[in-house]
Amino acid sequence: MSDWTEKYRPSTLAEVRGNDKARDALKEWADSWEQHREAVIVYGSPGIGKTSAAHALATDKGWPVIELNASDQRQADVIDKIAGEAAQSGTLTQGSSGRRLVVMDEADNFHGNADYGGSAAVTGVVKDADQPMILIANEFYDMSQGLRNACQEIEFRDVSKRSIIPVLRDVCRKEGVEYEDEALEAIAKQTSGDLRSAINDLQAVAERADRLTVDDVVTGQRDTTTDIFDFLDDVIKKLDPQAALEASYDVDETPDDMINWIEDNMPKDYAGRELADAYGYLANADRWLGRVRATQDYSYWRYAGDNMTAGVAAARNEQKGGWTRYGPPSYWSKLGRSRGSRETRDSIAVKIAEESGTSIGTARRHVLPFLAELTHHCKNRELTVRMAAVYDLDEKQVSFVTGSGKTTNKVQSIVEDAQELREQEAVEHSGGAFEGATRDIEDETSEGTESETDVDTEENAGAETEDATETDDAPEEESDDGQAGLTDFM
Numbered sequence: 001m002s003d004w005t006e007k008y009r010p011s012t013l014a015e016v017r018g019n020d021k022a023r024d025a026l027k028e029w030a031d032s033w034e035q036h037r038e039a040v041i042v043y044g045s046p047g048i049g050k051t052s053a054a055h056a057l058a059t060d061k062g063w064p065v066i067e068l069n070a071s072d073q074r075q076a077d078v079i080d081k082i083a084g085e086a087a088q089s090g091t092l093t094q095g096s097s098g099r100r101l102v103v104m105d106e107a108d109n110f111h112g113n114a115d116y117g118g119s120a121a122v123t124g125v126v127k128d129a130d131q132p133m134i135l136i137a138n139e140f141y142d143m144s145q146g147l148r149n150a151c152q153e154i155e156f157r158d159v160s161k162r163s164i165i166p167v168l169r170d171v172c173r174k175e176g177v178e179y180e181d182e183a184l185e186a187i188a189k190q191t192s193g194d195l196r197s198a199i200n201d202l203q204a205v206a207e208r209a210d211r212l213t214v215d216d217v218v219t220g221q222r223d224t225t226t227d228i229f230d231f232l233d234d235v236i237k238k239l240d241p242q243a244a245l246e247a248s249y250d251v252d253e254t255p256d257d258m259i260n261w262i263e264d265n266m267p268k269d270y271a272g273r274e275l276a277d278a279y280g281y282l283a284n285a286d287r288w289l290g291r292v293r294a295t296q297d298y299s300y301w302r303y304a305g306d307n308m309t310a311g312v313a314a315a316r317n318e319q320k321g322g323w324t325r326y327g328p329p330s331y332w333s334k335l336g337r338s339r340g341s342r343e344t345r346d347s348i349a350v351k352i353a354e355e356s357g358t359s360i361g362t363a364r365r366h367v368l369p370f371l372a373e374l375t376h377h378c379k380n381r382e383l384t385v386r387m388a389a390v391y392d393l394d395e396k397q398v399s400f401v402t403g404s405g406k407t408t409n410k411v412q413s414i415v416e417d418a419q420e421l422r423e424q425e426a427v428e429h430s431g432g433a434f435e436g437a438t439r440d441i442e443d444e445t446s447e448g449t450e451s452e453t454d455v456d457t458e459e460n461a462g463a464e465t466e467d468a469t470e471t472d473d474a475p476e477e478e479s480d481d482g483q484a485g486l487t488d489f490m
C-alpha cells in the first residue's frame with residue numbers, strides 16, 4: 001500500500017487544513033513578494049503541513065521549487081551555489097515570471113554551527129536571494145537573531161482535533177475503509193495536533209482491520225516501527241552490502257536511532273567471527289556519529305550509514321533464514337526520535353541533575369535509562385510515584401520515563417499521588433529518596449566528558465555545582481525513616 005501521507009499531501013493551498021490564518025498569511029507574503037522581497041520563516045511542530053503548504057503555494061503560483069536541505073547543504077559555498085543557480089535559472093526561464101520558490105527545510109538546524117559559517121551563510125543567502133525563499137523550522141528561537149531579523153515569520157499551529165477528523169474521514173472514504181466515528185476521534189486525540197502522525201496511524205490500523213473500531217486504535221500502538229523490522233531482516237539476513245545501504249534510505253530513522261536498532265538486534269542472528277566483524281563496523285559507525293555531534297557536520301552521517309548497513313551486511317558470512325523476534329532497542333526506542341521527545345528527555349534530565357547534583361549529561365545518559373528500567377510501564381507504582389515526587393515530574397515526563405501513555409488514568413493518578421507526597425514531605429521535610437542512589441550512579445559512571453552541549457548551558461552548569469554541594473549533606477541511605485530509597489527496590 002502506498003504511503004497515505006504522500007498520497008493525500010495537499011497539492012494546493014486550499015487543501016491545507018486547520019491553519020487558515022497562516023495559510024492566508026503565506027499567500028499574502030507570496031503575492032506581495034515583489035514589493036518587500038523578504039524571505040519568510042514558516043515554523044511550528046512537525047507534521048502540521050508546513051512543507052506541504054510551501055509546495056502547495058508554489059503550485060498555486062506556478063513557481064518551480066528549488067529545495068535546500070540544511071542537513072546536507074551545510075557549508076556556505078554549497079548554499080551560495082544552489083541559491084545562485086536558483087537566481088540564475090530564474091531569470092532565464094520563460095513564463096511563471098521567471099520566479100523560483102526556494103524552500104529550505106530544517107532551517108533551525110544551523111544553530112551552533114558558527115564554525116561552518118552555517119547560520120551566517122543562510123542569513124547572507126536570505127538577504128541576497130533574488131527569489132522568494134521559505135525557511136521551514138520547528139523552533140523559531142533556535143535560529144540566530146540575525147536570520148530571524150532578516151525574515152518575515154509565520155507560525156503554523158498544531159492542527160486541532162476538529163480539523164484532523166474530517167481529513168481522516170475523507171481518507172477513509174477515498175480508500176473505501178469503514179470506520180466508527182469514535183475510532184477517528186481516538187486517532188485524532190492520540191496524535192495531538194500532528195496530522196501526519198494521524199494519517200500514519202490511520203493507515204496502520206486500516207492495514208490490520210477491515211473496519212476501524214476504537215478498540216483497534218486503542219490496542220494498536222503507534223505502528224511506526226513496521227518498516228524498521230523489515231529493514232532489520234534485510235540488513236541482518238538477506239541483502240548484500242550495496243542493497244542493504246540502499247534499503248536504509250527508505251527507513252524513517254535517524255542514524256543515531258538506527259544504530260541502536262541494529263546493535264540490539266544483530267547479535268540475535270550473528271555469532272562468532274561475523275559478530276565480531278559486525279561490531280567492528282558498528283564501532284566505526286559510532287565514531288562517525290560522534291564526529292557529527294562534535295562538528296555538526298551532517299555530511300558524516302553517510303559514513304556512519306555505510307558502516308552500520310553495508311558493513312553489517314558484509315560481515316555476514318553464512319546463509320541466514322527463519323524468523324527472528326527483533327525488538328526495539330530497550331531504552332533508546334523511547335528517545336531522540338523527534339525534537340519533542342528530546343526536549344522532554346532533557347527537561348527530565350535537568351530536574352534529575354538539580355535534585356541529585358549529577359551533571360545533566362550523566363542524568364540523561366545514566367540515571368534516566370536506569371529510572372526507565374525500574375519504572376517501566378509504571379509496574380512498580382509506588383516507586384514511580386516516588387520518582388515523580390522527587391523530581392517533580394509532570395504527566396508528560398512520567399509517561400516519557402515509564403513508556404506509559406500520557407493520557408491514561410494511570411499516569412494522571414501517579415502524578416496526583418506524587419503531588420500529595422511532595423506536599424506531605426514538604427511538611428515532614430524528609431529529603432529525596434533517590435538522591436543517594438543517583439549519586440552512586442554518578443560515582444560509578446562519571447567520566448567527566450561532556451561532548452554534547454545542547455542542554456548543558458552555563459546556567460545549568462551553575463545549578464549543577466550548587467546542587468552538588470547540597471547533595472553532599474544528604475545521607476547516603478534514606479530508608480531509616482520508612483521511605484524506601486531507590487536502591488531498596490533493586
Ligand SMILES: Nc1ncnc2c1ncn2[C@@H]1O[C@H](COP(=O)(O)OP(=O)(O)OP(=O)(O)O)[C@@H](O)[C@H]1O
Binds near residue numbers: 137
Ligand atoms: N495542515 C495539513 N493539511 C493537510 N494535510 C496535512 C496537513 N499537515 C500535515 N498533513 C499531512 O501530513 C503530511 C506531512 O505534512 P508536512 O510534511 O507538510 O508537515 P510539516 O509540518 O512540514 O512537517 P515537518 O516539520 O516534519 O517537515 C502531508 O503529506 C499531509 O499528508
